[in-house]
Amino acid sequence: MGSVTVYGPPISTAVSRVLACLLEKDVDFKLVNVDMAKGQHKSPDYLKLQVLSLPSPLLLHHRTPTPSLLVLMSLILTAYADRGNKNLLGRNGGGPAERAQVEQWLEAESQSFNPPSSALVFQLAFAPRMGLPQDPAAVELNQAKLAKVLDVYERRLGESRFLARDEFSLADLAHLPNAHYICSAGKDDMLASRKNVARWWEEISTRPSWKKVVDMYSAPPA
Structure with a gap:
């Protein structure tokens, strides 16, 4: 399974949900902090990674961009079903x-x-x-x-x-x-x-x- 990269500021409520999910599943990840105060979330390099411009974290899994928060969480739980906390869906x-x-x-x-x-x-x-x-x-x-x-x-x-x-x-x-x-x-x-x-x-x-x-x-x- 490839590595996971999360783009976004950890103080974001959306980003922090994803981070908590990854940690519960014992998944290694790289966090690329995006300074929204400096407008980095509007930069061409950031926007080109997104399918849609949404106020959610961007998770790159095998270089596949996924903008939806619920999709991100589902992806984590499905891709890493055998790791970490196995009770997040019951x-x-x-x-x-x-x-x-x-x-x-x-x-x-x-x-x-x-x-x-x-x-x-x-x-x-x-x-x-x-x-x-x-x-x-x-x-x-x-x-x-x-x-x-x-x-x-x-x-x-x-x-x-x-x-x-x-x-x-x-x-x-x-x-x-x-x-x-x-x-x-x-x-x-x-x-x-x-x-x-x-x-x-x-x-x-x-x-x-x-x-x-x-x-x-x-x-x-x-």
């Missing part, structure tokens, strides 16, 4: 029922958790980096929306150790970047105030794979 790869549960909670992340949490991440974490003023109304609105989602998660996590079942899966992994930024920005009470969510967050955020990704946030560009 125990030992998962049967149809287990995969369906993982997909159900991936959909919940995409449709319910991601919109308000991404808005909060932008306002709390990235707007200050970009020298932009925060919008208090947007913070308040999306915090209220996210609170309702987390109430649903609280009930679910009272029944199950992780979202899909009792094994850490891709559904849990997908929540790591946004939740990390929200907690780091001083809104950690949104998770800590909910007993089951707090227990779940403590467990997934201390996984060795995710801790390595967080370490990359402050590492100098390669």
Whole structure:
């Protein structure tokens, strides 16, 4: 199996999901940091690698460019099914029922958790980096929306150790970047105030794979 190269800044929530997935699967990779502040993501050399211009990491596997984040994750899990964590789609790869549960909670992340949490991440974490003023109304609105989602998660996590079942899966992994930024920005009470969510967050955020990704946030560009 050929080597894997990921192009993008590790602080990107999309890039960090891919990195966490690769680390869970014990896949060696090369990270080529792209400085978006300097517009490197718009350079001809970068754009020619992409089939589509999307705000996602670019993974080159056997020199095949793939722009979709979900495709990237699926590619990793399929190509390296026998490596590392084999439970990301359910125990030992998962049967149809287990995969369906993982997909159900991936959909919940995409449709319910991601919109308000991404808005909060932008306002709390990235707007200050970009020298932009925060919008208090947007913070308040999306915090209220996210609170309702987390109430649903609280009930679910009272029944199950992780979202899909009792094994850490891709559904849990997908929540790591946004939740990390929200907690780091001083809104950690949104998770800590909910007993089951707090227990779940403590467990997934201390996984060795995710801790390595967080370490990359402050590492100098390669």
